[in-house]
Amino acid sequence: MGSAPASDHAPAPSYPAPSYPTGAPSYVADTVRTAAKILVVGHFAVGKTTFVGTLSEITPLRTEEPLSQAGAHVDDLAGVPDKTTTTVAMDFGRLTLSESLVLYLFGAPGQKRFAQLWTDMLQGALGAVILADTRRLDQSFDVMGLLEEYGMPYAVAVNQFDGAPLFPEEEVREALDLLPETPLVTCDARDAASSTKALIALVEYLQTRPIPDDASAAPSQES
Amino acid sequence: MTPARRREQGLVRAYVVTDGRAHPTRNTLDIVTLVNAVTSRPLTGLSPEKRGVMELCRGGALSVAEVAGHLGLPISVVKVLISDLIDSGHIFARAAVPKAQLPDVQLLQEVLDGLRARL
Numbered sequence: 255m256g257s258a259p260a261s262d263h264a265p266a267p268s269y270p271a272p273s274y275p276t277g278a279p280s281y282v283a284d285t286v287r288t289a290a291k292i293l294v295v296g297h298f299a300v301g302k303t304t305f306v307g308t309l310s311e312i313t314p315l316r317t318e319e320p321l322s323q324a325g326a327h328v329d330d331l332a333g334v335p336d337k338t339t340t341t342v343a344m345d346f347g348r349l350t351l352s353e354s355l356v357l358y359l360f361g362a363p364g365q366k367r368f369a370q371l372w373t374d375m376l377q378g379a380l381g382a383v384i385l386a387d388t389r390r391l392d393q394s395f396d397v398m399g400l401l402e403e404y405g406m407p408y409a410v411a412v413n414q415f416d417g418a419p420l421f422p423e424e425e426v427r428e429a430l431d432l433l434p435e436t437p438l439v440t441c442d443a444r445d446a447a448s449s450t451k452a453l454i455a456l457v458e459y460l461q462t463r464p465i466p467d468d469a470s471a472a473p474s475q476e477s
Numbered sequence: 478m479t480p481a482r483r484r485e486q487g488l489v490r491a492y493v494v495t496d497g498r499a500h501p502t503r504n505t506l507d508i509v510t511l512v513n514a515v516t517s518r519p520l521t522g523l524s525p526e527k528r529g530v531m532e533l534c535r536g537g538a539l540s541v542a543e544v545a546g547h548l549g550l551p552i553s554v555v556k557v558l559i560s561d562l563i564d565s566g567h568i569f570a571r572a573a574v575p576k577a578q579l580p581d582v583q584l585l586q587e588v589l590d591g592l593r594a595r596l
């Protein structure tokens with residue numbers, strides 16, 4: 255790839271002859287019929303980019319989304335200097351799960367003012383993994399509240415940083431005020447098996463939930 | 478550790494509703510909708526941005542989000558470009574499995590099987 259890596263933590267690029275700054279596109283197999291998505295959310299520096307990069311089979315991509323300035327956002331942005339250049343970054347990667355199924359992982363911060371980005375990410379998502387850091391669990395509250403508002407099911411994965419204190423699961427559950435059924439796992443976002451297990455914990459939990467009538471699980475596709 | 482959280486109801490729903498009203502759009506593309514270029518369509522009259530989408534999507538299918546990532550454009554912009562290109566017959570959406578034909582239970586099981594196979 256040579257220049258402008260899609261993320262600080264992208265795996266070594268594997269594409270020849272890039273004609274895009276992001277490297278030559280890796281196309282989805284012709285046999286794929288369904289694209290699902292799972293969100294990877296959490297506060298700054300909690301490991302979202304790392305998690306997506308660890309699991310993605312393509313070099314992770316990043317987009318910068320301008321903050322919407324319409325409607326309810328105007329008030330919100332009034333105090334933001336240089337509002338025209340305010341953007342939020344989203345990292346995403348792809349995993350081929352079978353001949354006919356790909357899974358996209360979207361990593362983005364959870365903040366209320368990124369409403370349009372949230373709507374785009376949440377629509378049709380299966381669920382979310384909230385990455386958390388025991389040194390600042392309170393910073394996870396915003397994103398938890400946001401997902402709950404949207405009715406988006408989530409699992410919490412405590413990213414065990416070097417030097418971060420270990421807490422008994424019960425203490426973490428209590429501090430985060432988790433529902434008894436909400437999965438809580440520890441993970442190392444730098445490790446593929448560990449990160450995969452966090453996704454598995456989420457999906458196993460999703461399987462135990464009643465199926466909503468207007469299931470938002472399968473992404474709606476055009477035509 | 479940090480002080481315990483109190484579960485609270487926010488104002489996000491209002492944001493979403495307001496935002497929806499502020500942007501009534503024909504654009505119903507999901508960010509993971511897979512799109513391909515219709516290679517037989519002439520590119521005459523297309524803007525440089527739309528040509529960029531067409532060139533990228535000639536080689537195979539990509540999600541709307543990937544198109545945005547490769548082109549260095551916001552997803553919000555790319556959704557509009559692709560919507561237009563679908564309307565003009567330049568792009569078609571692929572991997573269209575209507576929800577009803579692929580129940581959640583089945584999709585979740587397929588996702589789970591695929592993830593477990595990676596361990």
Ligand SMILES: Nc1nc2c(ncn2[C@@H]2O[C@H](COP(=O)(O)OP(=O)(O)O)[C@@H](O)[C@H]2O)c(=O)[nH]1
Nearest residue numbers: 298299300301302303304413415416442443444
């Ligand atoms: N020890 C440890 N460090 C991690 C882990 N995940 C991420 N990091 C490091 O934490 C920093 C922030 O991670 P990043 O993925 O950029 O966080 P983001 O802001 O949520 O995208 C980076 O230096 C990572 O290398 C983890 O599981 N364990």
Ligand SMILES: [Mg+2]
Nearest residue numbers: 302303304345
């Ligand atoms: Mg990041």
